[in-house]
Amino acid sequence: MNYRHAYHAGNFADILKHLVLANCLEHLGAKDKPYRYIDTHAGIGAYDLASDEATRSPEWVDGIGRLMKADIPDDARPALTPYLDLLHRMNPDETRIYPGSPQIAAELMREGDRLHLCELHPQDAKTLDERYRRDKRVKVEVRDGYKALKSLVPPPEKRGLALIDPPFEDRDELAHMAEAVMAALDKWPTGTFIFWRSLKNLWAADRFDNGLAEWLISEKGLAPEKILRADLWIRDLASEGKLAGAGVVVINPPWTLEEKLLATMPWLADTLAQGDGYGWRVDGGLTDEDLEDLAGDA
Numbered sequence: 001m002n003y004r005h006a007y008h009a010g011n012f013a014d015i016l017k018h019l020v021l022a023n024c025l026e027h028l029g030a031k032d033k034p035y036r037y038i039d040t041h042a043g044i045g046a047y048d049l050a051s052d053e054a055t056r057s058p059e060w061v062d063g064i065g066r067l068m069k070a071d072i073p074d075d076a077r078p079a080l081t082p083y084l085d086l087l088h089r090m091n092p093d094e095t096r097i098y099p100g101s102p103q104i105a106a107e108l109m110r111e112g113d114r115l116h117l118c119e120l121h122p123q124d125a126k127t128l129d130e131r132y133r134r135d136k137r138v139k140v141e142v143r144d145g146y147k148a149l150k151s152l153v154p155p156p157e158k159r160g161l162a163l164i165d166p167p168f169e170d171r172d173e174l175a176h177m178a179e180a181v182m183a184a185l186d187k188w189p190t191g192t193f194i195f196w197r198s199l200k201n202l203w204a205a206d207r208f209d210n211g212l213a214e215w216l217i218s219e220k221g222l223a224p225e226k227i228l229r230a231d232l233w234i235r236d237l238a239s240e241g242k243l244a245g246a247g248v249v250v251i252n253p254p255w256t257l258e259e260k261l262l263a264t265m266p267w268l269a270d271t272l273a274q275g276d277g278y279g280w281r282v283d284g285g286l287t288d289e290d291l292e293d294l295a296g297d298a
């Protein structure tokens with residue numbers, strides 16, 4: 001386990017993942033009933049942007065650094081507001097702390113909501129545990145998040161969200177993810193699931209997304225609009241060097257999310273671009289033709 005999120009916190013990939021997460025949590029919090037947040041790969045919770053790790057090759061400068069200084073047009077705001085309000089609250093002067101997914105949840109969740117965080121790296125799990133030791137809503141486990149997920153759903157609250165955000169050190173990570181979600185969805189069909197995945201090329205991502213979507217629609221009877229994906233690439237995906245693209249697949253997203261993302265992504269992609277060939281997409285993965293074929297097979 002070599003991956004440490006501290007080197008990458010606040011980069012473009014975190015921005016898309018975390019703004020989707022914040023929107024989903026805000027939606028869950030709009031109802032009085034409590035809900036549960038499960039983070040299978042939690043990291044350390046929050047990141048000091050002045051730390052050695054964050055300053056070595058500061059990815060955050062061209063990520064959240066740009067966003068915090070940007071003049072945001074009104075139509076791009078709705079998807080960004082729950083996320084950026086929280087960032088400004090945590091950083092009233094200079095941008096110094098970046099909230100990881102557990103901290104975003106801790107900031108947005110209410111007294112009666114619960115957070116279940118899994119982190120396998122012993123040092124990171126210790127840091128995470130220390131951060132939330134006094135927060136009665138939070139349980140931290142040093143445990144394989146994939147194995148934990150199946151046993152943690154459905155949560156007692158019945159409502160909630162699971163974020164699956166692995167480091168992609170393992171060549172079979174996508175297969176592990178698909179396996180984990182299939183098992184979890186069987187037990188919790190109404191839960192919201194967010195998967196983060198890197199985007200090396202659109203074709204490979206399509207293979208994963210469409211395989212999952214086909215299974216969900218034909219085997220599980222999920223309506224196609226219950227699957228949403230959002231991808232962002234900051235330069236040509238074929239370019240050499242650091243990660244150029246990433247995205248999320250959301251199962252059972254809030255019904256308002258697609259519209260909000262469609263309004264925000266053109267501006268977000270322009271703002272975070274680092275080279276020619278940058279772009280974005282927000283859709284359900286499968287084409288209309290695929291969906292007709294699936295309907296024909298049913």
Ligand SMILES: C[S@@+](CC[C@H](N)C(=O)[O-])C[C@H]1O[C@@H](n2cnc3c(N)ncnc32)[C@H](O)[C@@H]1O
Binds near residue numbers: 166
């Ligand atoms: C991409 S980072 C998570 C970032 C975090 N979700 C966020 O958005 O702030 C992935 C984390 O997963 C941890 N990890 C790797 N394999 C794991 C596993 N099987 N179960 C739980 N955690 C794991 C790594 O140590 C790392 O901290």
